[in-house]
Amino acid sequence: MIKAVLFDLDDTLLDINFTAFMTRYVAGLSGLLGDISRTPAPLMGVPFTRGYLAIENRSRSDDLTNHQAFNREFRALTGIPLDDPVIADAINYYDREIVPTLRGGIVAARPQRGGRKTVDTVHELGLTCALATNPAFSEACVEARMGWAGLSPEDFVLVSNWDNAYRLKPNARFYQEFVNALGLTCDECLMVGNDSRRDFPHPDCGLRTIYVGHAWPRRAVWHGPMSRLARELPNVVRRFDGEETNRRDIASL
Incomplete structure (x- = not known):
């Protein structure tokens, strides 16, 4: 799930x-x-x-x-x-x-179209919402850029920065430790990112990535603009929850 x-x-x-x-x-x-x-x-x-x-x-x-x-x-x-x-x-x-x-x-920093709505959708679905930004900056520097996106620390239960992370993306250790800090496993999470290299863990650790950039990575479980993800995220979540239910049903036969 x-x-x-x-x-x-x-x-x-x-x-x-x-x-x-x-x-x-x-x-x-x-x-x-x-x-x-x-x-x-x-x-x-x-x-x-x-x-x-x-x-x-x-x-x-x-x-x-x-x-x-x-x-x-x-x-x-x-x-x-x-x-x-x-x-x-x-x-x-x-x-x-x-x-x-x-x-x-x-620099021209401004909120990404659909970003605020997608974050709100995560909360409406009752899911944990976390910011797994590449942890190469201080907490203060990350918070400044969050503000430019129209977001605040209160929107996320955990925000990565270079004081609470031990590796950078795409190192799988970063993703595993971040997810573990949430009390979850990688297969219980979806990652949303635009970087076809950094937002896909290496090596693969079971974390599935929704891609909102300009390429079409084969590993992406969904791809498209952030503005469309705001509408389609509930269906994406239901799809994976349904697959998990089917696997459990088959295993119980």
């Missing part, structure tokens, strides 16, 4: 030029850290890139949160301890006070 629906955020519930957002986000944070460490801001670009590559590395064997792994790599490259209380407070201020102002211009 389907008990939960998990949502991606960027380009799923939130219409955004994510590349432009990342450029603006890293540039601002680089300037802040450059001022603190008396290092030219342009020199921060490579450590940021290497830090993100480090937490995305599929050969990782550590048990660090994504945030801890990023900080470790960043310090190894720059000598700057991002977890120092003074530096951490400055970064937290940036994420909470500055990031919410970055939505305009080329």
Whole structure:
């Protein structure tokens, strides 16, 4: 039985030029850290890139949160301890006070058509609703982008961020741990996302993905625009619940 629906955020519930957002986000944070460490801001670009590559590395064997792994790599490259209380407070201020102002211009962040309605439909169906965004940012940064989508933390029982996750998408460990935190199993959940690579767990862990992007992934159990999913989600859920009932009936014969 389907008990939960998990949502991606960027380009799923939130219409955004994510590349432009990342450029603006890293540039601002680089300037802040450059001022603190008396290092030219342009020199921060490579450590940021290497830090993100480090937490995305599929050969990782550590048990660090994504945030801890990023900080470790960043310090190894720059000598700057991002977890120092003074530096951490400055970064937290940036994420909470500055990031919410970055939505305009080329970033063009706005609610995805049908996103709010689909989230509301999940609640109307009595299902658990959770936000399984790629956990490469702080809670504050995720909440800022949720606000741009017309959503709030109260819409979700669990929201992923780099302090409560140990891998990035599409690593199956991320999905399994996220679902386990809900007290569920992967086959009891549906994932809704737009990324044909990241929103399908690797390796497969039994989580079925509804695809709302522009491609047509073979693994998708449904594909189409978010605006149509808002109408069709009840039928999708009933389909899988019916399949599960049929399997139980056959097994009992």
